[in-house]
Amino acid sequence: MSDSAKKYTIAVIPGDGIGKEVTPWAQKALEKAAEGVAEFDYENFDLGAERYLRDGAILPEEEEERIKKTDAILLGAVGDPRIKAGILERGLLLKLRFDLDQYVNLRPSKLYKGVTSPLANPGDIDFVVVREGTEGLYCGAGGAVRRGTPNEVATEVSINTAYGVERVVRYAFQLAMKRRKHVTLVHKKNVLVNAGDMWQRIVDKVAEEYPEVSHDYLHIDATTIFMVSNPSRFDVILTDNLFGDIITDEAGAVVGGVGYSASGCINASNEYPSMFEPIHGSAPDIAGQNKANPTAAILSAAMLLRHLGFDDAAAKIDAAVEADIEELGSATRSTDEVGRDILARM
Amino acid sequence: MSDSAKKYTIAVIPGDGIGKEVTPWAQKALEKAAEGVAEFDYENFDLGAERYLRDGAILPEEEEERIKKTDAILLGAVGDPRIKAGILERGLLLKLRFDLDQYVNLRPSKLYKGVTSPLANPGDIDFVVVREGTEGLYCGAGGAVRRGTPNEVATEVSINTAYGVERVVRYAFQLAMKRRKHVTLVHKKNVLVNAGDMWQRIVDKVAEEYPEVSHDYLHIDATTIFMVSNPSRFDVILTDNLFGDIITDEAGAVVGGVGYSASGCINASNEYPSMFEPIHGSAPDIAGQNKANPTAAILSAAMLLRHLGFDDAAAKIDAAVEADIEELGSATRSTDEVGRDILARM
Ligand SMILES: CC(C)[C@H](C(=O)O)[C@@H](O)C(=O)O
Ligand SMILES: CC(C)[C@H](C(=O)O)[C@@H](O)C(=O)O
Numbered sequence A, B: 001m002s003d004s005a006k007k008y009t010i011a012v013i014p015g016d017g018i019g020k021e022v023t024p025w026a027q028k029a030l031e032k033a034a035e036g037v038a039e040f041d042y043e044n045f046d047l048g049a050e051r052y053l054r055d056g057a058i059l060p061e062e063e064e065e066r067i068k069k070t071d072a073i074l075l076g077a078v079g080d081p082r083i084k085a086g087i088l089e090r091g092l093l094l095k096l097r098f099d100l101d102q103y104v105n106l107r108p109s110k111l112y113k114g115v116t117s118p119l120a121n122p123g124d125i126d127f128v129v130v131r132e133g134t135e136g137l138y139c140g141a142g143g144a145v146r147r148g149t150p151n152e153v154a155t156e157v158s159i160n161t162a163y164g165v166e167r168v169v170r171y172a173f174q175l176a177m178k179r180r181k182h183v184t185l186v187h188k189k190n191v192l193v194n195a196g197d198m199w200q201r202i203v204d205k206v207a208e209e210y211p212e213v214s215h216d217y218l219h220i221d222a223t224t225i226f227m228v229s230n231p232s233r234f235d236v237i238l239t240d241n242l243f244g245d246i247i248t249d250e251a252g253a254v255v256g257g258v259g260y261s262a263s264g265c266i267n268a269s270n271e272y273p274s275m276f277e278p279i280h281g282s283a284p285d286i287a288g289q290n291k292a293n294p295t296a297a298i299l300s301a302a303m304l305l306r307h308l309g310f311d312d313a314a315a316k317i318d319a320a321v322e323a324d325i326e327e328l329g330s331a332t333r334s335t336d337e338v339g340r341d342i343l344a345r346m
Helices: A019-034 A049-055 A061-068 A087-099 A162-177 A193-207 A220-229 A241-254 A295-307 A311-328 A335-344 B019-034 B049-055 B061-068 B087-099 B162-177 B193-207 B220-229 B241-254 B295-307 B311-328 B335-344
Strands: A006-015 A038-044 A072-077 A104-110 A126-132 A143-145 A153-161 A182-187 A214-219 A236-239 A262-266 A274-278 B006-015 B038-044 B072-077 B104-110 B126-132 B143-145 B153-161 B182-187 B214-219 B236-239 B262-266 B274-278
Touching: A006 A019, A019 A038, A019 A072, A019 A295, A019 A311, A019 A335, A049 A087, A061 A087, A072 A295, A104 A241, A126 A162, A126 A241, A143 B193, A153 A162, A153 A193, A153 B193, A162 A182, A162 A193, A162 A236, A182 A193, A182 A220, A182 A241, A193 A214, A193 B143, A193 B153, A214 A220, A220 A241, A220 B241, A236 A241, A241 B220, A262 A295, A274 A295, A295 A311, A295 A335, A311 A335, B006 B019, B019 B038, B019 B072, B019 B295, B019 B311, B019 B335, B049 B087, B061 B087, B072 B295, B104 B241, B126 B162, B126 B241, B153 B162, B153 B193, B162 B182, B162 B193, B162 B236, B182 B193, B182 B220, B182 B241, B193 B214, B214 B220, B220 B241, B236 B241, B262 B295, B274 B295, B295 B311, B295 B335, B311 B335
Parallel strands: A006 A038, A006 A072, A072 A274, A126 A236, A182 A214, A182 A236, B006 B038, B006 B072, B072 B274, B126 B236, B182 B214, B182 B236
Antiparallel strands: A104 A126, A104 A262, A143 A153, A153 B153, A262 A274, B104 B126, B104 B262, B143 B153, B262 B274
16 A cells, blocks of 8 residues: 555445445445555444344434544445334434535436346436435424324425525536536426425526536426436436435436445535445345345445545446446346456456 | 216316317217217316416416316316416416315326337336325425525425325225225335325225225335336325326326326315316427327326216227227327227227
8 A cells, every 4th residue: 555545534334234235345345446545444333223223223423423523434225124214214314414414415327238227228328316415305394283183284394495505506517517518407396386496596597607518407207207218318417305316216227226326425515424325225135145236335435436536446446347237237146246246357 | 869968067178289189189089988978068268378378367266166167177288388387387277176176186007009118028007196186295385585595495385184185095095996906105204204104194094994905105216116117016006296296207108108198186075076188288399280199188088987977988988099009009190180090989
């Protein structure tokens, strides 16, 4: 290792199920790609369903404070069917996204050569969804009265601020400048007129600063159609928290499954660490069988490197993954075989 | 016509663009299918973008009162790119859905023989989405402060009531009894915990009354994946207003395009007329060219007949459409040719 290698502390949250099997491969890819340019110290955090079932803890304050002091976070997957929906999501995943102000939820979708899309004519799919990560319907600003009675009323409130929207809009246009220079705003402004109108006005305003970037608008419902009928039309999709959640899963499906998709929850102002994870869940049905594909986790390591400024190191991982999938994507391999194969190409 | 034929008044709102070209075919199909069993008087309403651009009226109270007195509504399509998003949607379409308490938005999806799905292996697709139509984020209960400033805050509020949810849940289970007896609740209860929890509790409660109907739950994001990877798993999809909007468009895409999809906005308590329409829009780009496919509009006439209790008449239309698509679905035909071909088979 070179003396000039920069040092970083990475918080590692392997989580549950296959999260624990794929995360070590993300770390190995990180190490190998950054050899000579960066050095990593890892701090492991035992968080997720298994921890919660064991001692009731979800995200103790002291642990969150330690996470906040790291340079980046690698997350595996969190979840277990025994736990009621919402508890870990809101107590751990969303709490980190919100407390660490990870306002850009970045989700690339690419159809790799060697992967079979469920679409008959998928075309050349290569786009990125820039999903707002700290506002909208994810704020937890709802409530219920007369719960469990015939007169129950339950609300969910979407909160959207010019401050929060403008920073993610700007991020999307900057990203488009490095890509094919097109931004598609996705919303439902014909119904959600208050939030939709604000998003559209801010996009129009920021767009003036990027005259080379073209932009258009699609309703979320129409977007689900294009995602199936013509996904290659997209370059950068810019959208809010809920629509981003929905459209990235459909995107994952059309590029052949969430096994090839990673995501970054990014604090683009760098006040707090950003978090990188495969899009797939903890998959309890195949956990512990050395069956899970570590590719998405390895791709999340590339996103982490790119975020820290190591573009060349990130590109090494991306190239190795691309070559691996093209050659062996359809072969049945164990977690460790895929991991070893990808590392061998780096 | 038989003396015993029942008489109905149908409000016809052809609307804009291709709406005006396809609606006459829906009426002709209605007439022919119901010969001898029902007689229709039509009351035409000039509503939509063209009317609004001409005299500024969207849905005058007097006209809405007349619509309320009819037995059912046939709608073509409404919209024009010159009008700001939200004006006609909220002032006309959603106003009718809400004022006429059309709480069941019924959207069947079927992959007809002769239609090419964009999926490589679509399987046997035949499901119905039961979308709640009078609550959720569609209530218009949002607002904005400091509009246009860097401190703007815009909200959208989803309002959900046990009353509103239970009636649509019950409808879905009743519908499932006439089909393959499976209901899938679609929501995002791991994030929208208040509304999602209420939906789930009410589904679990109503399900006890229908022991023959099985039910499961999917998050909306996972649903967009299954819609592409395994759409034949669905029988009755039950969901809220916004998720229903999104998933039905994706469903329309996987069954080969919205040209074959009709929808009903149904007041299942029959206090007010229900409304039937093709799912497609006014398509200004092909309007006036006798090019639009009237199949979806004709299918909406079948839904109207079924709603009024004329199952046999409705089945005549469905069978004619099915045979027409199987034989000629891939041929290039004009609006009038398709209309005539379908009618000739009835
Ligand atoms: C687990 C859940 C809270 C989360 C979300 O809705 O954001 C997930 O679906 C995702 O997309 O990362
Ligand atoms: C036009 C719009 C208001 C409407 C909706 O969102 O319900 C449409 O998309 C639909 O699905 O009928």
